[in-house]
Amino acid sequence: MNSNDIRKTYLDFFEGHGHAVFPSSSLVPVGDPTVLFTTAGMQQFKPYFSGEKAAPHPRIATAQKCVRTSDIESVGDDSHLTFFEMLGNFAFDDYFKRQSIEFAWELLIDRLGLERGRMWATCFGGEGIVPRDTDSFEIWQEVGVPAERIRFFGRADNFWGPTGGSGACGPDTEIHYELRPAAPGHDCSGPNCECERFLELWNLVFNEFFQDIGGKLTPLESVGVDTGAGLERWAVLLQDKPNIYETDLFAVIRSSAADALGGASDASNGGERPLRIIAEHSRSAVFMLADGVLPGNEGRGYVLRRLIRRAVGQARLAGRLEPFLGGVAEATIEVMGRFYPEVVDRRHHILTVVEEEEERFSRTLDRGLSLVQAKITELGDSTIIDGKSAFLFHDTYGVPLDLVKDVAGSAGLSVDEAGFAVAMERQRELSRAGTSGVESTLPNGLPPSQFIGYGGMTSGDGEIVAILSGGEQVSSIDEGAEGLLVISETPFYSEAGGQVGDTGTISGGDFEFRVTDTQRNAEGTTFHIGTVVTGSGRSGDPVACAVDATRRMDVARNHTATHLVHAALREVLGEQVRQSGSLVAADHLRFDFNHGDSLSPEEIAAVERRVNRNVLAAIQVSTEEREVREAVEGGALALFGEAYGDIVRVVTINEVSVELCGGTHLRDTAGIGSFAIIREESVGSGLRRVVAVTGRAAVDSSRARMESIRETAAALNAPIEDVTERVRRLLEENSEHRRELDRLRQRIANQQVDAVVAKSEILSGFSVVTEQIDVDDSSTLRVLSDSLRFKLGDDWAFLIGAVVDGRPLFFAAASESAVGAGANAGKIVETAAKTTGGGGGGRPEMANGGGRDASRLMDGLKAGRQALLKSLGA
Numbered sequence: 001m002n003s004n005d006i007r008k009t010y011l012d013f014f015e016g017h018g019h020a021v022f023p024s025s026s027l028v029p030v031g032d033p034t035v036l037f038t039t040a041g042m043q044q045f046k047p048y049f050s051g052e053k054a055a056p057h058p059r060i061a062t063a064q065k066c067v068r069t070s071d072i073e074s075v076g077d078d079s080h081l082t083f084f085e086m087l088g089n090f091a092f093d094d095y096f097k098r099q100s101i102e103f104a105w106e107l108l109i110d111r112l113g114l115e116r117g118r119m120w121a122t123c124f125g126g127e128g129i130v131p132r133d134t135d136s137f138e139i140w141q142e143v144g145v146p147a148e149r150i151r152f153f154g155r156a157d158n159f160w161g162p163t164g165g166s167g168a169c170g171p172d173t174e175i176h177y178e179l180r181p182a183a184p185g186h187d188c189s190g191p192n193c194e195c196e197r198f199l200e201l202w203n204l205v206f207n208e209f210f211q212d213i214g215g216k217l218t219p220l221e222s223v224g225v226d227t228g229a230g231l232e233r234w235a236v237l238l239q240d241k242p243n244i245y246e247t248d249l250f251a252v253i254r255s256s257a258a259d260a261l262g263g264a265s266d267a268s269n270g271g272e273r274p275l276r277i278i279a280e281h282s283r284s285a286v287f288m289l290a291d292g293v294l295p296g297n298e299g300r301g302y303v304l305r306r307l308i309r310r311a312v313g314q315a316r317l318a319g320r321l322e323p324f325l326g327g328v329a330e331a332t333i334e335v336m337g338r339f340y341p342e343v344v345d346r347r348h349h350i351l352t353v354v355e356e357e358e359e360r361f362s363r364t365l366d367r368g369l370s371l372v373q374a375k376i377t378e379l380g381d382s383t384i385i386d387g388k389s390a391f392l393f394h395d396t397y398g399v400p401l402d403l404v405k406d407v408a409g410s411a412g413l414s415v416d417e418a419g420f421a422v423a424m425e426r427q428r429e430l431s432r433a434g435t436s437g438v439e440s441t442l443p444n445g446l447p448p449s450q451f452i453g454y455g456g457m458t459s460g461d462g463e464i465v466a467i468l469s470g471g472e473q474v475s476s477i478d479e480g481a482e483g484l485l486v487i488s489e490t491p492f493y494s495e496a497g498g499q500v501g502d503t504g505t506i507s508g509g510d511f512e513f514r515v516t517d518t519q520r521n522a523e524g525t526t527f528h529i530g531t532v533v534t535g536s537g538r539s540g541d542p543v544a545c546a547v548d549a550t551r552r553m554d555v556a557r558n559h560t561a562t563h564l565v566h567a568a569l570r571e572v573l574g575e576q577v578r579q580s581g582s583l584v585a586a587d588h589l590r591f592d593f594n595h596g597d598s599l600s601p602e603e604i605a606a607v608e609r610r611v612n613r614n615v616l617a618a619i620q621v622s623t624e625e626r627e628v629r630e631a632v633e634g635g636a637l638a639l640f641g642e643a644y645g646d647i648v649r650v651v652t653i654n655e656v657s658v659e660l661c662g663g664t665h666l667r668d669t670a671g672i673g674s675f676a677i678i679r680e681e682s683v684g685s686g687l688r689r690v691v692a693v694t695g696r697a698a699v700d701s702s703r704a705r706m707e708s709i710r711e712t713a714a715a716l717n718a719p720i721e722d723v724t725e726r727v728r729r730l731l732e733e734n735s736e737h738r739r740e741l742d743r744l745r746q747r748i749a750n751q752q753v754d755a756v757v758a759k760s761e762i763l764s765g766f767s768v769v770t771e772q773i774d775v776d777d778s779s780t781l782r783v784l785s786d787s788l789r790f791k792l793g794d795d796w797a798f799l800i801g802a803v804v805d806g807r808p809l810f811f812a813a814a815s816e817s818a819v820g821a822g823a824n825a826g827k828i829v830e831t832a833a834k835t836t837g838g839g840g841g842g843r844p845e846m847a848n849g850g851g852r853d854a855s856r857l858m859d860g861l862k863a864g865r866q867a868l869l870k871s872l873g874a
């Protein structure tokens, strides 16, 4: 049975039993910001189990793409994976334990022909408010598993969920298959024994509880069934293979990885393990890329980057220097594309990113590895690389810990992994505190601020809650001092979601504070950053806040335009395009997105046209607050890798775009005025950026461009409409002139060459020329010396000189035979050039150089000639 047959048998079986077959959902979970990846088949059904939503069908079956990173260290053994497929059947307030167990039994025994006598089961033994699962124990015996082959376990083994921060969960029963008899002398404890005599085949979860964020369990109103079976394990069993890499799911991918490492896997390249890691990680990477994840330094992007880098690192350690990952990714696309068309559809994107990331990493890897080597040398008597250094290699130089360990290991050293973990955790804390450097240095422990600027407000009254100056909290701040003010209620927007912080003034009485930036810390306190212009301010003072309204308006134009750009790019380039970053400033906007190629002029024009069409249509922009899952399921675009709170702000541009966004926007798109893309460029593997302007800046930019066209037209003495044609003609004429010039040079050169050849003398059997030539550019001199070599026959040597742009230039060359006799063009030029106050040199066959004093050209030629004659013994 190949893997496609296994999937099909599973899904057909459950379809035959009244299940709707649903497609796999994306590896990037929708509407669940608490998890990075889809880790189980039930992920997409979470709200149906918890009762938040009604299920679309009471029974569903899927083959689901999953990623779990918990086993990443074990990848390379016979069975652990980061990417795997989970076969699952689900019931929502429908069948329960008996039916699930009977279905499983029928499929495994009657349809797939596995042996009854080797089936074991495990059940939940009871803990806390969840009782012992005696129901399952009874049912298993009824279907045919004797009591002695049923074991009870605790919460760690036989209770599942929830996935993410909260959700449905419950006791489960697992089916284990006895692979072989117990080893003699080993007292095997049965399923879950570390001797690996048993293979866990299937997990049947009975969702009876809801677990909240605090870990508290409450019974669900209606129960559900969530089962999951690893396709790869079933393939091992049904194809009778010793490990997953020999099943049809992996064989081709594995051998492509083996090719990358030069064929055989032997001890010289580390055996099977490196190539298994390469095969497994490449497969994971292909699926992540197909679902829109891009290599990065955080969240999903970081996981993807780690997998790619680990694969590349393994190959490098096994001696592979050339790029190879694209080939392994192609093998993966070929194998997996039969069931998952998205990997075929996004093939180009996947390969581009994989190859770029590999290339980029290879460049840093060499430097990184040499730093690791240097560290090892520097260690002296110590046998351990400290955690901080290991983290530096990992974080700054991109050498993964696994690789540092490998390198250290081969020198008989170890790495302080605990120290590494500490350094890593410290870094995580910093990045959790915020993404911009400023944010993480803002103090905590102050009251959160109320933002009153939604709805277009740019002024309002508040009270100074706190003042920071000179790095500490103070009670007042005086004229001339720089500082940070916290105000109870503020219309100032603090930098977030790419939108820059507001500027403006805060005043009260004679106190005036000029705000040059606004930032917020992770706790939601807003800091107005600036300088006191006049007077002094005290904590508790009432103040009036006034944002620079024109600037805010410019920012709003750019922000609303950013959403239109996002929508237009998706229309022009395809739905897979997603924003990966943006900057919304007053004078321009920057939009980064995933796309493999640069945009053609036609694509840029199409995006511009669409945005401007929507500007002219004066479409209404509205905002509302909604629950995150509801918003995302309603089609709102959320950013990859962005964590959202439970309640989100949704910005809708009617019929054009719906996005989760906390920024300030226009009321309708007409306010953008005009839109123009001024630049398009690459910003990393598979990442493009467009830079655009709106409103006054767009008008200014078109005017500036128009002005330069007008000037060009004036210089050409042509009407504007004719500029392109005229320039094209000029360029043509120009290249025609250049060709003509070359022809003339050649002719002059030929004439002179004939004259020069006529003056050659025979010395020691060689035709020798040392002459001044009358040319006025170095190109002609070169052309001339070329034809001179040709015309002098077989045995010759020459030195020619000319004054070009007021400087003496020399050219010398010698035939093979002359070089054999001792002539050296390099030396000759050197002598000549030195005489005229310069230098030069080259090979014995050919050389050139120049001097300073043109009046000494003849002296230079004479000196060079002496040197030449001497070397030829003439």
Ligand code: SER
Residues within 6 Å of the ligand: 039, 040, 041, 042, 088, 160, 203, 204, 205, 226, 227, 228, 229
């Ligand atoms: N959610 C369970 C698991 O992942 C069963 O599908 O094992």
